[in-house]
Amino acid sequence: MSTVNLIRDPRTNRGTAEATESRVNNKLYGLIPTVVESLEQQVTRCLEQVRSKSTDLERYIYLSNLRNSNVTLFYRLLMDNFEELVPIVYTPTVGEACVKFSHIYNPANCDGLYISIKDKGNVAKVLDNWPYEAPDITVITDGSRILGLGDLGINGMGIPIGKLSLYIGAAGINPIRTLPITLDLGTNTQKHLEDPLYIGLRQNRPEDPEFFEFLDEVMDALSAKWPNLIIQHEDFSGVHAFALLERQRNKYSMFNDDVQGTGAVILSGLINAFRESGVPLKDHRILFLGAGSAGVGVASQIRDHFVKAGNMSIDEARDHFWLVDTKGLVTFDRGDQLAQHKTIFARKDNNGQQFKDLESTLEYVKPTCLIGLSTQGGVFTPKIIGRMAELNKKPIIFPLSNPLKNSECTYEAAMQNSECRVLFASGTMFPPYTDPASQKVYYPGQGNNMYVFPGIGLGAILAQASVISDDMIYTSSVALANTLTEEEKSAGLLYPRLARIREVSTMIAAEVMKEAVKEGVAKNKEVVDLVNANDEAKLISYIQSKQYNPAY
């Protein structure tokens, strides 16, 4: 085979950093400009090129192509400029990239696996085509609920790629051992079916029995081929997300990021917000707009915290939650057939009263905390925010829907309508707010599962966890809350600064590993011994020794 593949393969390509001797020995001499550059020089040039683009989508396309031509350079660039580039490779820009994925798709790139429903019965053979090392982790979607953008079909592939970029950048998982997968089951979105450039199957999604059979085959094939693989489900439609979790969580090493990762990250921010609010746990009243996979996932995680940290029974804990969906407050007697996951928090103490919208429910509940996971941009109106500020000294308002245009309110609106008293986190980062009266600058929190899933995945990989238990997820949440430094607390932050994400993910991974060992689900004997030795510093250095650092 020609050695030119050394520069064609993104995993080995060093481009202008290839040493002269190696150029001569590998017949690359003359194929690269004369200069021999360092990785840092290459990063400087690429950063200049990224910044010179006029739109974020162009930046996304540029970075995608860079990742597909030189993995080391892409990850060095990302890690050295994490805060600047995360909004490009992840939310909000990844949302726009998914919507337009078929149009911006570079047919020369080979970014992951596409497994179609037409491969039913032959999924194992498709997996055999994956040409690289055994992956440690896969992020898998069927594109049916991408962020708050609906059913995008195969265009959802931007999400597994984006999430895995964060696994690599934030937690230090080796890029060669990651696998993005999109299951192409068709789409029910007519616009994509009619789009001449759409790159997926032009058919509607199958009925549930076929869907579940296919998903079982995919999961069986993945774990048969790669027994230690950690599997993250992402952006499946709400009902399927819960059903798959229920069906598969005790059989495979898997978790659902939207249900469990989001639950963990929001609980973590709330642990800090509850402390800042000065209101004791037992007096919190939490109102959700959105009762889907994320809403119910987050409510369940907070409920479990009330049980563990607030000494409540599960029924007492559940009484602290009210969920609103498109039909209003979720109650048992409102007259519709509730999806299984909604029954967990459906109210029965409403004395026959029904509340059709957020405003009337807010008056009924008088919450201390308002959480948006509804996909509906702007529904936390100035009036709603103002009312939260009348009811609470420090109202907690988390508009968590993604991408930015779906956020239930902006940081600016939350600050302006609460006399800057709001405790705030959003799913996609907003800019800081300067109070015109005092000129004081305030910083918003970002309540996004990207703070926890890299650490959960890393911990599960290193422990070789056979399953990912509820307490491994819970522990990631408490660990994240505990990473806040005194400086961050005094700056009013609810989440650590993004610049510390590697350190934070390492600390989360350590706690996840300890929990896996405690529960007897860690298959890695070395990790079991290490955890049992009870030496925190050694455990942290072990994790660090396994982390990927992009260098030639």
Ligand SMILES: NC(=O)C1=CN([C@@H]2O[C@H](COP(=O)(O)OP(=O)(O)OC[C@H]3O[C@@H](n4cnc5c(N)ncnc54)[C@H](OP(=O)(O)O)[C@@H]3O)[C@@H](O)[C@H]2O)C=CC1
């Ligand atoms: N910040 C983060 O880390 C995360 C954010 N998210 C975001 O959360 C959002 C929801 O995700 P997910 O729960 O998985 O989606 P689902 O589709 O499962 O749920 C959406 C929920 O919102 C409700 N809803 C929709 N429109 C309205 C409306 N006008 N009024 C009241 N309720 C409404 C739906 O009601 P009904 O059930 O009646 O249809 C449903 O209960 C997305 O935007 C996603 O990006 C998700 C995961 C992580």
Ligand SMILES: CC(=O)C(=O)O
């Ligand atoms: C962040 C995320 O997972 C979502 O919005 O779906």
Ligand SMILES: [Mg+2]
């Ligand atoms: Mg998601």
